[in-house]
Amino acid sequence: MASRDSRTKDPLYSRKEKSLSVLCTNFLRLYNRDGVESIGLDAAALQLGVERRRIYDIVNILESIGVLRKKAKNQYTWKGFGAIRGALKVLKEQGLKEEFDTYDANVSNWKACSLSSDSKMKWQEKCSEPDKSEHRREKSLGLLTQNFVKLFLCSDVELLSLDRAALALLGDSNDPTAMRTKVRRLYDIANVFSSMELIEKIRDPQSGKPAFRWIGMERTSKYGSSAALDVKSSKRRVFGTEISNTVVKRCNVNSSIDLNMGKCLKDKSKSVKDDLSTAQHEKHVLKEFVFGPFTPNVTNSEAHLNKNHRRIPDWENLSCAYQPQYRNQAISDLFHHYASAWKSWYVEAEEKQQTGPAS
């Protein structure tokens, strides 16, 4: 409700800042660093300042590419960008086996259909699975992601529009509703892939319509394969440099404080006093790189209550209750920043407690 309203009323609301693309970038930056092993969905949602639901989107897509691996309920393991190459290799093999190479871009359909195009979707239905929930898996974001990738890897198409991809991955169905839904999902996938620079959006010379080109492991990618491995070894980066580089790419306005909060988390194992001094330092940095006098108010929505956050309502109420005290936007945001960071630490500590030592 509050969020819905703010979208309509708040003149500072910016859809771009909420995009999956930006979220993915932040997510990646938050976890692609030394010492990251396990990822808790709650912590992720909290640290990134988004509702849990969005984390599922990111995580499902990343997992289908090998970057993450589900370890347990609410818990993922970070595999890193280095795992992408292998995952793609497997996907390509699977795709060829499933005749994804028979996709014909010109006809935007499958040629040489020895198998019904529909059966292509049924990735490895060899066994006698009690396909009860198979229906769900069939329509999952993860599978769609993999099939989308296979389309690029196996067929010889260089440019693919989401409409065509949807058509190809849709089992012959002419249902316009299914089509619309499929395209919606593909936009989601395309956004995270774009932020990872696995694909690139460009204008199709022929149709003049937007389409995507596969970039994959072609190097120069910020995270990309070879470079990705280096990123991990490179010590923690200097504040600021990364923000201006990546986030601004698709976001004209500056990044959200949520991202900075993530950076602030790195030394959470130290004492609170140390954290405070870190925060002090960051205050200057934020002022320089992120917060200007016209910093968009991304925090009010960031802190909006989510029913899934009920376990730590106190902190949210706290931050909400105090925000109005500050007239100055920057200060207000800063407060939110600290409040949220504190919440994250609190949550992680609690998690660590109940999860026990690493297994």
Add this chain to the structure above:
DNA sequence: ATATCCCGCCAGGAG
């Protein structure tokens, strides 16, 4: 107008 795609409802599943 068309292309995008955020947002959160709510059904299904796990514990």
Add this chain to the structure above:
DNA sequence: CTCCTGGCGGGATAT
């Protein structure tokens, strides 16, 4: 039952 997952598509934004 409670809480975790994540399909799905209404309708607001971006171009």
